[in-house]
Amino acid sequence: xxxxxxxLSRVQVFFxxxxxxxxxxxxxxxxxxxQQELHYYHLFSPIIIAAACILPTCVTYFKKxxxxxxxxxxxxxxxxxxxxxxxxxxxxPPKYSGSEIKFYVGIGIMILIIYMIIxxxxxxxxxxxxxxxxxxxxxxxTAE
Amino acid sequence: xxxxAVSDILYIETxxxxxxxxxxKNVYETKQKLYELEEMLKEKRFLRISKSMLLNLMxxxxxxxxxxxxxxxxxxxxxxxxxxxKYVADLKKALKREKV
Numbered sequence: 001x002x003x004x005x006x007x008l009s010r011v012q013v014f015f016x017x018x019x020x021x022x023x024x025x026x027x028x029x030x031x032x033x034x035q036q037e038l039h040y041y042h043l044f045s046p047i048i049i050a051a052a053c054i055l056p057t058c059v060t061y062f063k064k065x066x067x068x069x070x071x072x073x074x075x076x077x078x079x080x081x082x083x084x085x086x087x088x089x090x091x092x093p094p095k096y097s098g099s100e101i102k103f104y105v106g107i108g109i110m111i112l113i114i115y116m117i118i119x120x121x122x123x124x125x126x127x128x129x130x131x132x133x134x135x136x137x138x139x140x141x142t143a144e
Numbered sequence: 145x146x147x148x149a150v151s152d153i154l155y156i157e158t159x160x161x162x163x164x165x166x167x168x169k170n171v172y173e174t175k176q177k178l179y180e181l182e183e184m185l186k187e188k189r190f191l192r193i194s195k196s197m198l199l200n201l202m203x204x205x206x207x208x209x210x211x212x213x214x215x216x217x218x219x220x221x222x223x224x225x226x227x228x229x230k231y232v233a234d235l236k237k238a239l240k241r242e243k244v
Contacts, residue, residue, distance in 0.1 A: 002233075065194070065212065065214060065226075065228040065229060065230070066212045067212065068210075068211040068212050070212075071211060071212040072211075123209065126209040127209050129209070130206075130207050130208050130209045130215055133207040133215070133235065133236070133239065134206045134207045136236075136239040136240065137201065137204055137206075137207060137239055139239075140201065140238075140239050140241070141201070141202055144189065
């Protein structure tokens with residue numbers, strides 16, 4: 001992957017993240033702080049958090065081809081950095097009914113779920129690309 | 145000294161500055177460098193898929209996603225070789241018959 005392709009993939013991930021954070025916030029807030037009123041400026045939160053989450057994803061950019069182990073290690077580092085950044089950015093809403101620990105554990109689980117969804121989506125995209133390449137290969141071989 | 149038919153070659157790999165030609169049954173060492181072989185075989189449907197490997201596209205049965213950023217090519221022999229991300233764009237071009 002070239003740097004340009006990597007940046008483009010980060011932009012795609014950003015928009016997926018905004019959607020998933022918005023969805024996750026709606027579900028989580030609906031359960032634990034349903035009476036909380038939001039203002040228009042709160043709509044910026046998913047954008048800010050998604051932008052902040054994109055920064056640590058740079059650790060998964062490799063100039064040289066990574067080994068599967070190196071790739072997995074970088075992914076774990078990436079997830080930890082995202083968890084830390086989000087925990088730093090968010091705080092329990094004033095009308096939150098549960099304990100602070102419960103809030104942060106919930107946020108941590110939500111980040112993990114969103115991260116897994118992003119990984120599955122990326123894998124499916126790559127899988128689709130591999131199927132397309134195999135089809136092109138068959139056409140290439142039969143044309144010879 | 146052996147003569148190997150180009151159509152029998154699965155892939156050519158360089159290990160410790162030595163080039164090896166792999167067929168379904170045998171492995172042959174050649175004195176030629178990988179870049180020389182690449183130049184010689186580019187019209188024969190061979191493609192560079194990593195820093196150290198030339199692949200005969202006619203011997204690939206499928207392409208699968210790899211855990212890291214590249215892809216894996218499964219050969220008709222059942223062997224799997226890695227297509228590094230740097231050469232994925234060249235593979236796409238080659239399959240569309242564009243000049244690599």
